[in-house]
Amino acid sequence: MAMMPTDPGHCKSVAPIMPTTDVARTVAWYRAAGFAVEVHDGGFVMTKRDDIELFLSLNPEHDPKRTAACVYVRVDDADALHAKWRAMAVAVRQLRNTDYRMREFALIDPDGNMMLFGSPLPA
Numbered sequence: 001m002a003m004m005p006t007d008p009g010h011c012k013s014v015a016p017i018m019p020t021t022d023v024a025r026t027v028a029w030y031r032a033a034g035f036a037v038e039v040h041d042g043g044f045v046m047t048k049r050d051d052i053e054l055f056l057s058l059n060p061e062h063d064p065k066r067t068a069a070c071v072y073v074r075v076d077d078a079d080a081l082h083a084k085w086r087a088m089a090v091a092v093r094q095l096r097n098t099d100y101r102m103r104e105f106a107l108i109d110p111d112g113n114m115m116l117f118g119s120p121l122p123a
Helices: 023-032 078-087
Strands: 017-020 036-040 044-049 052-058 070-074 102-108 114-120
Touching: 017 023, 023 036, 023 044, 023 052, 078 102, 078 114
Parallel strands: 017 052, 070 114
Antiparallel strands: 036 044, 044 052, 102 114
16 A cells, blocks of 8 residues: 555655765765765765765775675666766766666766666566
């Protein structure tokens, strides 16, 4: 049973918090990918692009092999976003079709956090 929007438990959005070891590098990297960026208290970064928000928190002990995050972002057109970022010289991974009927690609930030961007394949 779906919750009604007026229900006090209605979920509206999600903003995952990922680790970073270098706030200045993180700010520059996300801005280059077209995200709006705000830094709070020198160690907390809030990014926004369209309707998604990704947060990053300074963690000098972060080890990408042990503590990197992975976030899946559904988009209208993975091919178009992939082409846009390639034109901006953002290092995106190759597009692929999945067995779960998505067209997707990966974007990995300097701290090893992976974001998968995907759109449904036509029926």
